[in-house]
Amino acid sequence: MKVTVDQDKCVSSGQCVLNAGEVFDQRDDDGVVMLLTVSPPAEQAENVRKAAAACPALAIDIEE
């Protein structure tokens, strides 16, 4: 799995960290998404899919 995020689209909802805190973080100042790992391990895959589905700004892309 390969993950990309679009920081311009991000609206700082925190849904990515809620669903997959091992893969996503938020900038302290404005809550914008930070990707911690581009290729998350298999056991994180389901959480990453949930994060992408929950992101209200459609700012997370997954290549399976």
Place this chain on the structure above:
Amino acid sequence: MSETLTQLDIPEYPMDRDARCPFAPPPQVLDMGTAKPLSRVRIWDGSTPWLITGHEVARELFADSRVSVDDRREGFPHWNEHMLSTVYKRPRSVFTSDAEEHTRFRRMLSKPFTFKRVEGLRPAIQEVTDDCIDAILAGPQPADIVAKLALPVPTRVISEMLGVPYEDHEFFQHHANVGLARYATAEDGQKGAMSLAGYLIDLVKKKMEHPSEDAVSDLAERVNAGEINVKEAAQLGTGLLIAGHETTANMIGIGVLALLENPEQAALLRDSDDPKFIANAVEELMRYLSIIQNGQRRVAIEDIEIGGETIRAGEGIILDLAPANWDANAYPDPDKLDLTRDAGQQLGFGYGRHQCVGQQLARAELQIVFHTLLRRIPTLRLAVPFDEVPFKHDRLAYGVYELPVTW
């Protein structure tokens, strides 16, 4: 069908709930949702925007950049006369701006609401909750859950986050509620909004001189840096304050009632120590109750083909959260409160770029308050017959005016 016939068939919106099923969305809205995910309704000014009742279509439109929240555009379906008459008096805000302008406002507000910042607040929320429950247990019976728990917890939390002194909370509650009444007159709403805006302008000015660790100080710093003006800062602060106390308070009040009416579900929540179960239970309560009634208002800026219909550029769109959350295609047996179902995609916080800024804070508050209350007062029960509980049919945020309980 001829244009004339179509015009006559269009139902009036908003619709009334069935008094016998006060947790359910209005039956007419549910019927419309069963037939089609979107249909036309007629609102107070005679215009006929689209009402979105389907879960999938609502999610798509919430996330569609061809759908605008700009209430100054022709065709925008205003809530009431007050909102229309003040449209050019209200400065642009996070609620009424699109695209880059919205992103700029939104990011100014996001700092205190990141997932981690809110996680860090949990001990403080727990303490406020325990204080309130201590006071309930020490006080007379019956006790009103709304006055003793639902209002003070979020008010204290948001006031501290913003840096608003707690002693001003009654002032806020009063002025915040005046303008939100379903058919607020232009005068009522304006008075409330003006008082709040005035107070916040003074507070921003104070924090520009004497900043501390709070959200209004963050906004004041942006004013000092020349990024926004004092009025914009006050408007953003007012929005946070109103959104931060009234909505969560309503969700706590009516959520406790829903749990009391579903004792087997309440028992599941009381007996769980699993943070994931508790978190999902709150999502399911949000799905079941969708307290923001009368719809999220938008206007199409291009033609949009969706759900077998064409929404034309310039046509109003009303995304109604409650029927979308009771869409049987998304949630089988939607009229059942089932804390064990996966309610992860519930739309109670909206969706898209304008999804609730304070959602992580609201989640933390609701998770702590419901679980702690059920644990600490396991014999909690309603002190009046169910049909005597006064519901907020006339408010934009649904809930109960009071909830007398005993134990």
